[in-house]
Amino acid sequence: MLSIIIVLLNLLIETSVSLTVVVPPDPIVAHVGSTVILPCWISPPENAEALEIRWYRQDQFSNPVLLYNQGKIQDVQEESYRNRSSLALRSDQSGGLKDGDVSLRLEKLRVQDGGLFHCYVSGEHSYGSEEMTLKITALGSAPVLSPKSLDGGRVNISCRSSGWYPEPSVSWTSDEGRVLRPGGTSHTRGADEMISVHSWTTVSLSDAQLVSCSVSLRPGELKEGSLDIQGIVSSGPSDSSGLWKALFLTFLICSLLGLFGLILYRYKHKQTDREEETLERLLKAVVEDMNIEELRQHAVEITIDRERSHPDLKVSKDCKIMRDNPEYKPTGEGFPYQLCAYGAQGFTSGRHYWEVQLKLENTPPKNFWMIGVVKEENLPTRDSSALTASAGFWFLCSDGPYGFCTNTDPLIRFSLTPRPERLGVLLDYDHGQLSFYNVTERKHLLTISCRFSGSLVPLFNPGVGDKSPLKILDLPKPAEPDEPSQPLLSNMAAVELDVKASDNL
CATH class of the missing domain: 1.20.5 (Single alpha-helices involved in coiled-coils or other helix-helix interfaces)
Known part of the structure; x- marks a missing residue:
């Protein structure tokens, strides 16, 4: 009987043992768009490789930000944190999981990421949990001051700034450092939770000659604009x-x-x-026949780099198929140039060929897509005017009813009939050529000529709203070719599009 009691007591002690999880006492502050590490560790240090590590938001235990179990990160995850969260070292001196470091790394921070995060660690007979606060801030634009002359030698000055979070404060000062009284201040919150501020004041030359408007979140985080009113005030x-x-x-x-x-x-x-x-x-370019077998001698396997794909893209497990997330809501009109994915393979020389499927069976070809190459260190932007060859972008874009375009200077829109169902891409790095082909019709479409430098990676954008996804095809492994000394297109009557690029690419 005594032995049974001892066993039960031991069991009770084992099941009640708790891990000591430690997090910083103060909130972590980070900016929108940046990367942050939320430190969390076991004290005294203990190997956490065999433990369960769960990071989750308030009341979202079963829908975690990140779940590590059975020696690897699990696929169970809150969708908004997919491809944005990982385990990381809290410092350069950290030994990682082996030393009990279970810190969380969050990338591409959003306003919605602000709030409580729970760090939960559990083993077979023990567990521990702590919570910490992440505060998200955004430093807005420099204030724009607009004057309006009034009677009596006075002037009304308006101060506007946008892109702030949380709500900023506004102060007015004279050139002598004297505080000026504002006539009023208003704040407006946009759909992206960012805040715009508008303030105004009325002054005369007796009050100040130089008027400054400062918008700030806290000391050291401010933007300021100034206006000289001497030439504005009416003299009567x-x-x-x-x-x-x-x-x-x-x-x-x-x-x-x-x-x-x-x-x-x-x-x-x-x-x-x-x-x-x-x-x-361009129109003359879309007439040339192509030798598909010769092109496929330069076939390479292309896969998507999940870590650098846009968070609103759905990428298949084999990293070959991508499409827009049905829940993705474009932030503006026009083609979503920022919805891009990179190839995992980089090229600094030679010829490389790949094909992309733009049509599923019993569905029409895709209307919206962008395919090409980009310098590896560059990031897509929503501003199409920034996607130039001098910035390291070369592509062919299908923009639905607006036709097709390349990043020529000036940008020209044109039509292709029939619409490509399978697109072939040939990068001839050494001769500075990027060529596109309609594989189904066996036609050469066009060639962009440019001086390349640095590492180039394939660029893909599936657009928004099509039934068909964008699929990178597996091509037969090529036989070893004899490298010709001339560009692959030299024997074809191909029309090239010369795209000027800066020498320092």
């Missing part, structure tokens, strides 16, 4: 010299506008001729 109707100055200024502005209009007209006329010439060359 009795000042005849002011009238003549105004008339002279009006005449000068009209003359400058006329000159600018003449220059703009000539430039536009020249640009129109250039666009028509480029478009004619």
Whole structure:
């Protein structure tokens, strides 16, 4: 009987043992878009490789930010943190899991990431849990000051700034450092939770000559704009010299506008001729037959780098198929240039060929996609004007009813008939050529010529709203070819599109 009691007591002691989990006492502060590490560790140090490590938000235990169990990270995860969370070292001196370091790394921070995070660690007979706070901030734009002249030698100054989080404070000062009283301040929260601020004040020359508006989150985190009001304040109707100055200024502005209009007209006329010439060359390019067998001699296997794909893309387990997430809501009109994925393979020389399927069986071809190459260190942006060859982007884009385009200068839209169902891409790095082919029709579409440098990786964008995904195809392994000394397109009557790139690419 005594032995049974001892066994039960031992069991009770074992099941009640708890791990001591430690987190920083103060909140962690990080900016929108940045990467942060939430430190959490076991004290005294204990090997955590065989333990369960669960990071989760408030009341979301079964839908964790990250779950590590059975020696690996599990696929059970809150969707908004997929491809953004991982285990990391809390310091350079940390020994990682072997020393009980179970810290969480979060990338591409959003406003919605702010709040409580729970660090939960459990073993066979013990567990421990602590919570910590992550505060998200965003430093907005520099204030823009706009004056409006009033009667009596006074001027109303408006101060506007956007992209802040949380709500910032606004202060007005004179050139002597004296605090000016604002007429009012308003804050507006956008759909992305970012805050815009608008403040205004009324001053005269007796109050200040230089007026400054500062928008800040806390000491050291501020943006400031200044305005000299000396030339703005009206001196009254009795000042005849002011009238003549105004008339002279009006005449000068009209003359400058006329000159600018003449220059703009000539430039536009020249640009129109250039666009028509480029478009004619593009249309002539879509006529050449292709030797598919010769191209596939340079076939390479391409897979998607999950770590660098956009969080709103769904990528298959084999990293070959991608499409937009049905829940993804575009933030503006036009093609979603930022919804990109990179290839995991980089190229610094030679010829490399791959094919992309743009149509599923019994479905029409994709209307929206962007395929090409990009310098490895570059990131896509929503601004299409930034996707230039000088910035390290070369691609062919299908923009639905708006047709097709490449990043030529100027950008030209054109049509391709029929719409490609399978697209072939040939990168000839050494000869500076990126070529596109309609594999189904066995036609060469066009070639972009440019001077390449650095490591190039394949660039993919499946667009939004199509039934068909974008699929990278597995091609037959090529036989060892004899490398010709001339570009692969030299024997074809291909029309090349010269894209100017800066020498320091």
